[in-house]
Amino acid sequence: MEAMASNALSHKRALTTIHDVAEAAGVSIGTVSKALRGKGRLRDTTRERVRTTANRLGFRPNDLAHSLHRKRSLTVGLLSNDSYGRFSIPLLEGIQQTLGNAGMSVFLCNAFDDPERERQHVESLLAKRVDGVIVTSRRTDPRPPVDLGNVGVPLLYAFTRVDDRDSLNLVPDDFGGAHAAVTHLARLGRRRIAHITGPERFESARLRRKGYKAALIEHGLAPNPALVLMGPWSELWGHEAATRLLDANAGIDGVFCGSDQIARGVVDRLRERGVAVPRDVAVVGYDNWEVVAAATRPALTSIDMNLQELGREAGAELLAMIEGGHRTGTRKIPCKLVVRQSCGADTH
Amino acid sequence: MEAMASNALSHKRALTTIHDVAEAAGVSIGTVSKALRGKGRLRDTTRERVRTTANRLGFRPNDLAHSLHRKRSLTVGLLSNDSYGRFSIPLLEGIQQTLGNAGMSVFLCNAFDDPERERQHVESLLAKRVDGVIVTSRRTDPRPPVDLGNVGVPLLYAFTRVDDRDSLNLVPDDFGGAHAAVTHLARLGRRRIAHITGPERFESARLRRKGYKAALIEHGLAPNPALVLMGPWSELWGHEAATRLLDANAGIDGVFCGSDQIARGVVDRLRERGVAVPRDVAVVGYDNWEVVAAATRPALTSIDMNLQELGREAGAELLAMIEGGHRTGTRKIPCKLVVRQSCGADTH
Numbered sequence: 241m242e243a244m245a246s247n248a249l250s251h252k253r254a255l256t257t258i259h260d261v262a263e264a265a266g267v268s269i270g271t272v273s274k275a276l277r278g279k280g281r282l283r284d285t286t287r288e289r290v291r292t293t294a295n296r297l298g299f300r301p302n303d304l305a306h307s308l309h310r311k312r313s314l315t316v317g318l319l320s321n322d323s324y325g326r327f328s329i330p331l332l333e334g335i336q337q338t339l340g341n342a343g344m345s346v347f348l349c350n351a352f353d354d355p356e357r358e359r360q361h362v363e364s365l366l367a368k369r370v371d372g373v374i375v376t377s378r379r380t381d382p383r384p385p386v387d388l389g390n391v392g393v394p395l396l397y398a399f400t401r402v403d404d405r406d407s408l409n410l411v412p413d414d415f416g417g418a419h420a421a422v423t424h425l426a427r428l429g430r431r432r433i434a435h436i437t438g439p440e441r442f443e444s445a446r447l448r449r450k451g452y453k454a455a456l457i458e459h460g461l462a463p464n465p466a467l468v469l470m471g472p473w474s475e476l477w478g479h480e481a482a483t484r485l486l487d488a489n490a491g492i493d494g495v496f497c498g499s500d501q502i503a504r505g506v507v508d509r510l511r512e513r514g515v516a517v518p519r520d521v522a523v524v525g526y527d528n529w530e531v532v533a534a535a536t537r538p539a540l541t542s543i544d545m546n547l548q549e550l551g552r553e554a555g556a557e558l559l560a561m562i563e564g565g566h567r568t569g570t571r572k573i574p575c576k577l578v579v580r581q582s583c584g585a586d587t588h
Numbered sequence: 589m590e591a592m593a594s595n596a597l598s599h600k601r602a603l604t605t606i607h608d609v610a611e612a613a614g615v616s617i618g619t620v621s622k623a624l625r626g627k628g629r630l631r632d633t634t635r636e637r638v639r640t641t642a643n644r645l646g647f648r649p650n651d652l653a654h655s656l657h658r659k660r661s662l663t664v665g666l667l668s669n670d671s672y673g674r675f676s677i678p679l680l681e682g683i684q685q686t687l688g689n690a691g692m693s694v695f696l697c698n699a700f701d702d703p704e705r706e707r708q709h710v711e712s713l714l715a716k717r718v719d720g721v722i723v724t725s726r727r728t729d730p731r732p733p734v735d736l737g738n739v740g741v742p743l744l745y746a747f748t749r750v751d752d753r754d755s756l757n758l759v760p761d762d763f764g765g766a767h768a769a770v771t772h773l774a775r776l777g778r779r780r781i782a783h784i785t786g787p788e789r790f791e792s793a794r795l796r797r798k799g800y801k802a803a804l805i806e807h808g809l810a811p812n813p814a815l816v817l818m819g820p821w822s823e824l825w826g827h828e829a830a831t832r833l834l835d836a837n838a839g840i841d842g843v844f845c846g847s848d849q850i851a852r853g854v855v856d857r858l859r860e861r862g863v864a865v866p867r868d869v870a871v872v873g874y875d876n877w878e879v880v881a882a883a884t885r886p887a888l889t890s891i892d893m894n895l896q897e898l899g900r901e902a903g904a905e906l907l908a909m910i911e912g913g914h915r916t917g918t919r920k921i922p923c924k925l926v927v928r929q930s931c932g933a934d935t936h
Contacts, residue, residue, distance in 0.1 A: 315712055317695075323681070325673015332698055333671070340705055345712035347665075347695035352681055357688055364663055364693035368716045475883035501879070531849070535823040 258299070259560040259567075265293040269556035270549060273338060316558060317365035317373045318348045319358065319386065326529065327547060328376055331399055334551020335374060335558075342559060344371070358386070366391060372558045374398050382443070394561035398554035399547065401570055408561070409570040410554050412545040414444045417575030418451030421496045421524040421543050424577055426459035428584055430494030430522055434467040436481040436506060437498025445470060448498055448526070467492065478505020486513055493521055500525035500532040500542055507536050507582060518584030528578045538581030545575050606647070607908040607915075613641040617904035618897060621686060664906060665713035665721045666696045667706065667734065674877070675895060676724055679747055682899020683722060683906075690907060692719070706734070714739060720906045722746050730791070742909035746902035747895065749918055756909070757918040758902050760893040762792045765923030766799030769844045769872040769891050772925055774807035776932055778842030778870055782815040784829040784854060785846025793818060796846055796874070815840065826853020834861055841869055848873035848880040848890055855884050855930060866932030876926045886929035893923050 262269045267290060274282050275290035316339055322328035328348065336346045349365065351358035365373060372393060377383045377400035385402045388395055401409035425433050435452045438445040449470075453463045467490060471477040478497065482505065485492055497503035503525030507517050515521055517538060525533060528544035550573040561567055579585050610617045615638060622630050623638035664687055670676035676696065684694045697713065699706035713721060714736065721741060725731045725748035733750045736743055749757035773781050783800045786793040797818075801811045815838060819825040826845065830853065833840055845851035851873030855865050863869055865886055873881060876892035898921040909915055927933050 313716075315716065322673075323677060325670075325677035329671060329673035329677075329698065333700055336698065336700070336705070340708065343708070345697055345709050347697060347712075349693055349695060350677065350680055350684065352684070357684070360688065360691070361693050364695075368661075368663065501883070505883070535849070535853070 257560050257563045257565055258556060259563075259565050260297055261290065261294045261299050264297060265290045268553060269560065270338070270552045273341065273552070273556055312344075312371045312562070313369045314344045315368060315370050316344055316346050316555075317361075317368075317370045318346050319361055319365070319373060319375045320348055320350045321353045321358070321377050322350070323352060323378075327378070327399060330547040331376055331551040331554070334548035334553075335398075335555040336551075337548070338552045338555030338559065346555075362386060362388065366393065371562050372396075374554055374558060376400055394558060396554060396558055396561065396567070398550060406568055408557060408567045410550055410557065411570060411572060412444075412547070412550060413572035413574050414447035415451040415454070416572065417526065417543040417545065418448035418496065419455045420575065420577050421526070422452050422455035423459070424541070424579075424583060424585070425494040425496060425522055425524060426455065426461060428494075428522060431461060432464075432467070432490070432492045433461065433494035433496060434469070434485055434490065434492045435496050435498070436469045436471075436478060436485075436502055438470065438473040438502070440470050442473075445498055452496055466490065473499050473501065475501045475505035475508075478502040478507075479509045480505075482506040482509040483513075486510075486515070495521060495523045497523065497525050500527045500529045500536075500540055503540050503542070503582070504532050504536045507538070507540070511537070518582055522584045523582040524577075525582070533578075533580065536582065541580045541583035541585065542578050543575050544578050546573055549573060605908050605911045605913055606904060607911075607913050608645055609638065609642045609647045610904075612645060613638045616901060617908065618686070618900045621689070621900070621904060660692075660719045660910070661717045662692045663716060663718050664692055664694050664903075665709070665716075665718045666694050667709055667713070667721060667723045668696055668698045669701045669706070669725050670698070671700060671726075675726070675747060678895040679724055679899040679902070682896035682901075683746075683903040684899075685896070686900045686903030686907065694903075710734060710736065714741065719910050720744075722902055722906060724748055742906060744902060744905055744909065744915070746898060754916055756905060756915045758898055758905065759918060759920060760792075760895070760898060761920035761922050762795035763799040763802070764920065765874065765891040765893065766796035766844065767803045768923065768925050769874070770800050770803035771807070772889070772927075772931060772933070773842040773844060773870055773872060774803065774809060776842075776870060779809060780812075780815070780838070780840045781809065781842035781844060782817070782833055782838065782840045783844050783846070784817045784819075784826060784833075784850055786818065786821040786850075788818050790821075793846055800844055814838065821847050821849065823849045823853035823856075826850040826855075827857045828853075830854040830857040831861075834858075834863070843869060843871045845871065845873050848875045848877045848884075848888055851888050851890070851930070852880050852884045855886070855888070859885070866930055870932045871930040872925075873930070881926075881928065884930065889928045889931035889933065890926050891923050892926050894921055897921060 258269055258272050262272045272290050275287040320328040332348055349361035373395045375386050375397045382403045383400050385404050396408040398410045401411050456463050469481040495506055503523055507523055510517050525540040525542040528542040533540040533542050606617055606620050610620045620638050623635040668676040680696055697709035721743045723734050723745045730751045731748050733752050744756040746758045749759050804811050817829040843854055851871055855871055858865050873888040873890040876890040881888040881890045
């Protein structure tokens, strides 16, 4: 038995992984998964290229699930500290999609910011012999690494990152998301675009501010520090910041907000002061939080962080690591612009 | 070893459970837990009564944790289908508080409304030999029971219920919550109180409507079907319903809303039409969803479903079942009124 298990293991290591296929086809792991499962929206040419590549490399979609069934516990832990679930639940959904297709279940443990509880969860997950662990967090700054001891269980970070060269982190592209929002406003002819966002101590706020500035410069617009207002991640801050800009006669014709909640406050205040959105001032939010974006009048154009996609990619990366792949670095998952009415773009 | 384990088990069954103490002291399991851990806000007399009772019955706070450590896997599964996490995460937090004190971890599995995935999760949890399972759902109607097979793993339902006499269900007291909201408005002198709420097919909406009517009658106010408006659980429905009542000159001086999102829409529309809240019309919401309630101007008085407390009680009930207790029926966990500015009550 020992020998057989060992043989099976060596054989498995030699197999082509989903990651090999993704690299050879020049697409993401999620795209390979979609193409081979025949699910999801994908260009026919992309689907065909992935399939050809998979055939050429001798990758069969079921290799993964089969090899996993041999020796694995078929469970993965998701360690979170998100007290609202607004970010961790879409992430969980994406992870579960990828891993569910490999016959695996994802167990979410929430430490609610209690390091002692986090340690207890890590022990429980390891005691259950999970095949891997994904760590997620509310995102202020890099979080401290999670120590799984020396048990060889694959670990990665999703929607958070650690300062550790040996770790793999998947985060939304905050710079790119902000850049897309401001590019959109600039292309609609907006010239004095303010940025109302969250606190400086959030890496996401700092990166989005960078993306905002870079896009302004690319469109020949001079960044003006007086038009950047940082404060709490709240609707009330949106009110207050909009009031300040109006009272200062800043002459803005666009606002890129760091969250939909902030954007909601901005839009409400502009309307109350008789400023028409989007005619006089176009507004773009961030998060694409449906419950806020759709209820705002006019409904918010917003940046979607693609958290489900981030989750799917994290699941696929973890599968590749469980298969023996060694992965490090920080991968940025692209955001997408979701156009509604608040920016004045044609939505047809 | 076999004999020893068996002895330990018999001995354990004879131990006083936390539930025995709760029953004897006439308090909830959560209160026993608080009293014996010396945590949480509790009247001194209550704490003393619980301690005396525990002593009399020979219950030691650590019995539970100790006996569990002997034979148990120290993990519990929480099976959910909440895509937002708004309800399941506070519930998880409460469950984790109770079970964490017994050295246990809670694993949340989300089936995202896919019955096949739910079945897969159940299998994974049972394969991991969890000590118990708690099932939660978004709440429309009674959900179908979860089948754990014949493995003797304790199971209960929290924030959802099944139509099955042999099951244990913990749900918020929707009738009581609505009754408290309307009683509050009536005591503030409001006489024509409308009710704007969610769809008829939600049991919670039906129960809240009942509580609304009962409280009106108790205060000598005649229920008027024209003042009850049922529609989607959304802010936009709040707008629309408020518009209808204003256009019909319904002469309302109070509105009890079935959710904070609806209440937000109502308050915004009243303000836009020049109706002062709370002076002309007092408004009470439901859910005490901080992000909405606090951002509404004026901030919403709301009914809090005490989901963390519901989670703590569910955790304690599950512990009692793991200890060998047999529990059935539907327990209603009281809601609480959280007073902010929208009702016109003195908040000092």
